[in-house]
Amino acid sequence: MSTRHRLLSALFSRRAQPMPQLTLFADPASKSLSLSPEKAKAKTARSSSSRAAAYTKRDPDPNLWELHHHQEDMAAASKSRVKAKVEEVEEDNEHTKGDRAKGHPGKRRAESPEGGGVAGKEAKRHKNAYEIKGKVATAEVAAKVDEDPPLNQLTRLLDEKKNSVDKGESVVYWMRMDDMRIEDNTALSQASDRARELGVPLVALFVISPGDYRMHDRSTRRIDFMLRNLRHLKPKLDHLNIPLHVVSFDKRLSIPRKLVTEVFPHLKTTHVFVNIEYEVDELRRDIATVKLGRANGIDVVCLHDRLVVPPGRSRVRRGNRCRCSVHGRGVGTVINGIRGVVLMRFRSRNDPSIRNDTHFGKLFDATPIPDQVEGFECADRDQIAEVWPEGTEAAKELQLVSPLSDGAEHDDKNSRVQQYQTGRNLVDGDNSSKLSPYLASGVISARMVLAEARKLNKKGKLESGRDTGLGMWVQEVSWRDFYNHVMSTWPRVSMGRPFLEKFADVQWEVDEDHLNAWKEGRTGFPIVDAAMRACNKRGWMENRVRMVAASFLVKSLMLDWRLGEKHFMENFIDGDLAANNGGWQWTASTGTDPQPYFRIFNTLTQSEKCDPNGDYIRYWVPELKHLKGKAVHDPFHNMPSNEFKKLGYPAPIVDHKQSRERALFRYKNVGEKEA
Numbered sequence: 001m002s003t004r005h006r007l008l009s010a011l012f013s014r015r016a017q018p019m020p021q022l023t024l025f026a027d028p029a030s031k032s033l034s035l036s037p038e039k040a041k042a043k044t045a046r047s048s049s050s051r052a053a054a055y056t057k058r059d060p061d062p063n064l065w066e067l068h069h070h071q072e073d074m075a076a077a078s079k080s081r082v083k084a085k086v087e088e089v090e091e092d093n094e095h096t097k098g099d100r101a102k103g104h105p106g107k108r109r110a111e112s113p114e115g116g117g118v119a120g121k122e123a124k125r126h127k128n129a130y131e132i133k134g135k136v137a138t139a140e141v142a143a144k145v146d147e148d149p150p151l152n153q154l155t156r157l158l159d160e161k162k163n164s165v166d167k168g169e170s171v172v173y174w175m176r177m178d179d180m181r182i183e184d185n186t187a188l189s190q191a192s193d194r195a196r197e198l199g200v201p202l203v204a205l206f207v208i209s210p211g212d213y214r215m216h217d218r219s220t221r222r223i224d225f226m227l228r229n230l231r232h233l234k235p236k237l238d239h240l241n242i243p244l245h246v247v248s249f250d251k252r253l254s255i256p257r258k259l260v261t262e263v264f265p266h267l268k269t270t271h272v273f274v275n276i277e278y279e280v281d282e283l284r285r286d287i288a289t290v291k292l293g294r295a296n297g298i299d300v301v302c303l304h305d306r307l308v309v310p311p312g313r314s315r316v317r318r319g320n321r322c323r324c325s326v327h328g329r330g331v332g333t334v335i336n337g338i339r340g341v342v343l344m345r346f347r348s349r350n351d352p353s354i355r356n357d358t359h360f361g362k363l364f365d366a367t368p369i370p371d372q373v374e375g376f377e378c379a380d381r382d383q384i385a386e387v388w389p390e391g392t393e394a395a396k397e398l399q400l401v402s403p404l405s406d407g408a409e410h411d412d413k414n415s416r417v418q419q420y421q422t423g424r425n426l427v428d429g430d431n432s433s434k435l436s437p438y439l440a441s442g443v444i445s446a447r448m449v450l451a452e453a454r455k456l457n458k459k460g461k462l463e464s465g466r467d468t469g470l471g472m473w474v475q476e477v478s479w480r481d482f483y484n485h486v487m488s489t490w491p492r493v494s495m496g497r498p499f500l501e502k503f504a505d506v507q508w509e510v511d512e513d514h515l516n517a518w519k520e521g522r523t524g525f526p527i528v529d530a531a532m533r534a535c536n537k538r539g540w541m542e543n544r545v546r547m548v549a550a551s552f553l554v555k556s557l558m559l560d561w562r563l564g565e566k567h568f569m570e571n572f573i574d575g576d577l578a579a580n581n582g583g584w585q586w587t588a589s590t591g592t593d594p595q596p597y598f599r600i601f602n603t604l605t606q607s608e609k610c611d612p613n614g615d616y617i618r619y620w621v622p623e624l625k626h627l628k629g630k631a632v633h634d635p636f637h638n639m640p641s642n643e644f645k646k647l648g649y650p651a652p653i654v655d656h657k658q659s660r661e662r663a664l665f666r667y668k669n670v671g672e673k674e675a
């Protein structure tokens with residue numbers, strides 16, 4: 001058994017053996033797991049060049065993004081460099097100004113500086129109100145963007161008749177941080193076809209943007225995973241004689257201009273292929289790149305790749321509800337309709353003569369992949385790398401509940417995938433695939449996993465439904481598709497707005513101590529604390545405990561769901577805006593599928609259901625490791641107070657019954673606080 005598999009089974013298969021504490025990472029007996037100070041030393045890479053350049057014609061009523069771009073450009077021209085934090089503050093302020101400049105009086109904002117419900121002076125005292133301020137669009141701006149979502153704008157742009165472009169000397173595949181693979185990659189596959197047609201070499205490009213990562217709350221683990229995957233891909237591309245060119249632009253809004261005016265000309269290309277990212281900022285970046293490219297004789301081709309079924313091709317609505325179950329069946333129907341999942345083939349490699357080319361030959365070593373990104377140094381990189389190794393092969397090797405695992409072909413009752421139906425809500429064992437980091441970074445594609453899932457069905461169909469483990473698993477993968485559909489159709493959700501605007505002004509508590517207790521796993525609710533400590537230590541959580549921890553923050557502590565959304569993004573290795581936002585909005589009852597506000601998770605009941613023997617809690621909350629029986633779920637109410645005190649574990653920070661009533665009142669009477 002490899003070191004990694006030992007570690008994985010230690011971390012995930014808790015029933016089988018006594019669970020080691022997470023200090024096992026530094027286990028002296030296992031040298032490969034101990035921290036290496038040398039490795040931890042970071043080299044930082046940053047390229048910064050500020051060339052003022054004219055930007056494309058602006059709309060008379062510029063949207064927020066373009067406004068930001070303009071302001072950033074002006075700032076770049078006048079100042080050489082401003083510290084990262086200061087920049088964000090300025091950007092946030094411009095955001096607010098921008099809304100007003102467009103004639104939006106910002107009524108909600110005046111009442112609720114967070115764009116949500118913490119009113120007046122109180123909000124200003126809340127440190128975290130500042131953190132999320134500026135990332136929350138006003139209701140008016142969000143509604144306007146929803147009217148004509150950026151994906152529609154991009155689609156129209158791509159459908160427009162375009163002028164033919166000159167041949168150029170290369171074709172570029174611009175790899176994004178969520179399509180980090182060679183296999184089944186639409187843009188890469190089409191770029192390689194085009195290069196072959198034109199008889200020119202294919203070049204892979206990767207853009208690092210710390211400013212983008214800061215703005216989008218990327219976790220250090222996710223960025224480290226990105227770099228590891230990039231390093232893993234480089235020799236593979238090299239083997240195909242494809243150079244990987246890596247550039248770094250701190251200012252995310254300058255990317256289209258930098259690429260079109262500097263990078264693409266340097267790569268001597270007029271044909272660029274990308275896979276579309278469905279987040280608002282990313283779509284706007286692509287719109288700008290396509291427009292600017294066209295104005296400069298460069299064709300930027302944007303393709304659907306991230307999802308099994310591209311947005312809009314499967315029904316997500318029934319009546320006036322937008323439901324994943326409908327979508328899940330839609331995915332099955334589309335795939336079975338086209339007789340299977342179509343995987344993209346990568347057909348051609350560059351001619352080896354590229355290496356002797358005076359220009360392209362140099363690209364192979366010109367831009368090394370940085371060891372770390374400044375501001376995103378991953379403190380626990382070695383441990384995280386052991387648990388979540390990079391590369392498509394590693395994803396396929398996960399011996400967990402996945403159609404990709406060995407043994408998955410046994411679709412009898414012993415099959416792990418079939419057991420998913422009963423096991424998926426249990427957190428005390430090895431019950432789910434752990435593929436989310438790989439799917440979020442595109443190290444494997446959702447098409448690849450569904451193609452494997454389809455093979456497991458005896459009739460060769462893609463099952464989707466709640467009746468079998470496999471069907472259920474496919475449905476879970478459909479959630480990923482679904483939330484991307486939602487985000488691209490209602491971009492408001494990636495602008496900090498609730499999907500259901502009627503809950504925008506729910507009144508949130510302002511309590512730094514409660515927020516920190518939640519983040520650090522010190523709430524006195526063992527299952528919540530276990531989940532949050534797991535999040536902090538391994539950058540990942542099982543779905544059920546994500547829901548429990550999220551529900552506790554929102555409904556029990558009555559803290560703004562966006563604070564939790566941000567914290568998860570900043571810590572998870574699988575941080576993904578669509579899935580994370582979808583999960584938070586579902587839990588906060590502000591989202592699509594029904595989780596009505598009056599359905600509030602009972603933390604204790606959830607704990608007993610998802611961790612029946614308490615093993616998960618004992619593992620992550622060592623203060624409770626000697627507790628027997630049900631006391632482990634609620635030690636405060638099940639132990640004499642002097643015994644409880646000896647545990648060194650906190651008493652519950654809220655009363656479940658009272659907090660439930662408070663949540664019910666605040667959701668029912670949006671904008672009000674109970675007397």
Ligand SMILES: Cc1cc2nc3c(=O)[nH]c(=O)nc-3n(C[C@H](O)[C@H](O)[C@H](O)COP(=O)(O)OP(=O)(O)OC[C@H]3O[C@@H](n4cnc5c(N)ncnc54)[C@H](O)[C@@H]3O)c2cc1C
Pocket residue numbers: 401424432433434435436437439440476477478479480481483541542543544546547550568572574575576577579580581582583584587
């Ligand atoms: C509050 C909250 C935040 C979340 N944040 C993220 C996130 O940042 N990134 C992320 O990938 N998932 C997120 N999820 C969804 C889900 O919890 C994880 O995808 C899942 O726990 C990953 O474990 P797994 O790979 O073993 O999943 P499995 O159960 O094996 O499912 C297979 C795959 O299906 C997809 N999937 C499963 N459930 C969901 C779901 N509810 N929504 C979207 N996709 C799903 C994932 O890609 C997953 O890897 C969140 C859920 C909640 C409730």
